[in-house]
Amino acid sequence: MAKRVTAPGPRDEKGVLAARILDAARGEFAQNGSAGTTIRAVARAADVDPALVYHYFGSKEGLLDAATNPPQRWLESVAATWATPVPDLGAALIRLMLGAWADDEIGSVLRSVLQTAAHEQSTREKLRRVVEGQLMGVSGLGVDDRDRQVRSALVSSQIMGLAMMRYIWQIEPIASMTDDELVVAVAPNLQRYIDGDLS
Amino acid sequence: MAKRVTAPGPRDEKGVLAARILDAARGEFAQNGSAGTTIRAVARAADVDPALVYHYFGSKEGLLDAATNPPQRWLESVAATWATPVPDLGAALIRLMLGAWADDEIGSVLRSVLQTAAHEQSTREKLRRVVEGQLMGVSGLGVDDRDRQVRSALVSSQIMGLAMMRYIWQIEPIASMTDDELVVAVAPNLQRYIDGDLS
Structure with missing residues (x-):
C-alpha cells in the first residue's frame, strides 16, 4: 500500500503521524477491545509501519492508554x-x-x-x-x-x-x-x- | 471437562441448557463483541457441546439475537x-x-x-x-x-x-x-x- 503524504498543518511530522495512529487506534479499540486489536491492524488503518507504532507508544497497553486519554x-x-x-x-x-x-x-x-x-x-x-x-x-x-x-x-x-x-x-x-x-x-x-x- | 448435572428446577432440560447457553453468550458477546466470539467459546463457558448451541440457536447470529432479546x-x-x-x-x-x-x-x-x-x-x-x-x-x-x-x-x-x-x-x-x-x-x-x- 502506498504511504500517504502527511497532511499539511501546524504540527511537525511526528505530531501528525502520532495523531493519525491515535485516531486509528480509537476506532480499533472501540470496535474490538484491547484483546481484539493488534498493533498491526492499527498500523494498517493509520497507513504507517507497525515499528513506528511501537516506537511512539511502546506497547499495545501504551497505545490504549494514549488513545483514551482525555485531551x-x-x-x-x-x-x-x-x-x-x-x-x-x-x-x-x-x-x-x-x-x-x-x-x-x-x-x-x-x-x-x-x-x-x-x-x-x-x-x-x-x-x-x-x-x-x-x-x-x-x-x-x-x-x-x-x-x-x-x-x-x-x-x-x-x-x-x-x-x-x-x-x-x-x-x-x-x-x-x-x-x-x-x-x-x-x-x-x-x-x-x-x-x-x-x- | 466433565459435564455439569443440569440444575434442578421447574424448567425442562432444554430450557435449563438453553438458559445456561444464553447466560454464557451474554458474557462473551459483551466482552468480545460478535466478531471476537465463537460458538466454541460460548459452549465451553456454558459447559455444553458446541453442537447443542448450533442445534438450539442455528448460528452465531441467531445466538446473538436470542442473547440480546429483552425478556x-x-x-x-x-x-x-x-x-x-x-x-x-x-x-x-x-x-x-x-x-x-x-x-x-x-x-x-x-x-x-x-x-x-x-x-x-x-x-x-x-x-x-x-x-x-x-x-x-x-x-x-x-x-x-x-x-x-x-x-x-x-x-x-x-x-x-x-x-x-x-x-x-x-x-x-x-x-x-x-x-x-x-x-x-x-x-x-x-x-x-x-x-x-x-x-
Missing part, C-alpha cells in the same frame, strides 16, 4: 465551565457537552472511551477516575463533600445518558434535536441537581 | 408501569429501572445489551428499536406524537445514564447510593420530563 484542552474547558455562576451552570454544562462532541478530536476521544469502556476493564477504570476526579471533582457544589459528589454525579448521569442516546446509540428524537432544543429541555433538570432540594 | 416479562412490566397515574410516574419509572437491574435474569440481559451495543452494530440497532418502540412507544405523554417522543426520550436519557453510571461504569457515589436515595433525588427530574414545561 488536556477539554479538561481545561470542563474546569472553566464549573466556574460559571451557579444560576447559569445547568445550561453551561449541557452546552459544554454539545460543544465537546461537535469538536472532531474531542468527540472522537469521547466516543472511543465510551465504546471501549463497555468491554475494557482498564478503560472503564480510567473513565471512572476521570469522571470522579476531573469531571465531578472540580465542582464546588453542595453543603459538604458528600453532597457535592452526589450532585455532580447526578449531573454526570444526565449528561452521560444524553450523550449515549445522541451520539453512541443514536436514538430518536434525541439524536436529531437541535442544540438549543436540548438546552431548553435539559438545563432546568441539571439545575435542580446543582442547587435544588434533593431530599 | 418478555420485563417488556410487560415496562408497559404496565407506563400506565401509572401521571403524578406518580417519575418515581415509578426509576423504581422500575432499579428493580430490573436487581433481577438476575433481566439485569444480566440489560448489562449484556448495553455492553454489546457499544461495539456491535446489530445490537445497537436492536437497542434503538426497543427503546424507540417499546420503552418509549408505550407512553401516552404529551400533547402530540412529537411531544410524546421527546418527553419519553428525555426520560430514557436520564434512566439510561443512571444505569450506565451505577451498573456498567460503577461510578461513585451513584454506584453505592440506596434505591430510596436515588428515587428521591431523580424522580422529580423524570417528572418534569413527563408533565413539566419543556419549552
Whole structure:
C-alpha cells in the first residue's frame, strides 16, 4: 500500500503521524477491545509501519492508554465551565457537552472511551477516575463533600445518558434535536441537581 | 471437562441448557463483541457441546439475537408501569429501572445489551428499536406524537445514564447510593420530563 503524504498543518511530522495512529487506534479499540486489536491492524488503518507504532507508544497497553486519554484542552474547558455562576451552570454544562462532541478530536476521544469502556476493564477504570476526579471533582457544589459528589454525579448521569442516546446509540428524537432544543429541555433538570432540594 | 448435572428446577432440560447457553453468550458477546466470539467459546463457558448451541440457536447470529432479546416479562412490566397515574410516574419509572437491574435474569440481559451495543452494530440497532418502540412507544405523554417522543426520550436519557453510571461504569457515589436515595433525588427530574414545561 502506498504511504500517504502527511497532511499539511501546524504540527511537525511526528505530531501528525502520532495523531493519525491515535485516531486509528480509537476506532480499533472501540470496535474490538484491547484483546481484539493488534498493533498491526492499527498500523494498517493509520497507513504507517507497525515499528513506528511501537516506537511512539511502546506497547499495545501504551497505545490504549494514549488513545483514551482525555485531551488536556477539554479538561481545561470542563474546569472553566464549573466556574460559571451557579444560576447559569445547568445550561453551561449541557452546552459544554454539545460543544465537546461537535469538536472532531474531542468527540472522537469521547466516543472511543465510551465504546471501549463497555468491554475494557482498564478503560472503564480510567473513565471512572476521570469522571470522579476531573469531571465531578472540580465542582464546588453542595453543603459538604458528600453532597457535592452526589450532585455532580447526578449531573454526570444526565449528561452521560444524553450523550449515549445522541451520539453512541443514536436514538430518536434525541439524536436529531437541535442544540438549543436540548438546552431548553435539559438545563432546568441539571439545575435542580446543582442547587435544588434533593431530599 | 466433565459435564455439569443440569440444575434442578421447574424448567425442562432444554430450557435449563438453553438458559445456561444464553447466560454464557451474554458474557462473551459483551466482552468480545460478535466478531471476537465463537460458538466454541460460548459452549465451553456454558459447559455444553458446541453442537447443542448450533442445534438450539442455528448460528452465531441467531445466538446473538436470542442473547440480546429483552425478556418478555420485563417488556410487560415496562408497559404496565407506563400506565401509572401521571403524578406518580417519575418515581415509578426509576423504581422500575432499579428493580430490573436487581433481577438476575433481566439485569444480566440489560448489562449484556448495553455492553454489546457499544461495539456491535446489530445490537445497537436492536437497542434503538426497543427503546424507540417499546420503552418509549408505550407512553401516552404529551400533547402530540412529537411531544410524546421527546418527553419519553428525555426520560430514557436520564434512566439510561443512571444505569450506565451505577451498573456498567460503577461510578461513585451513584454506584453505592440506596434505591430510596436515588428515587428521591431523580424522580422529580423524570417528572418534569413527563408533565413539566419543556419549552
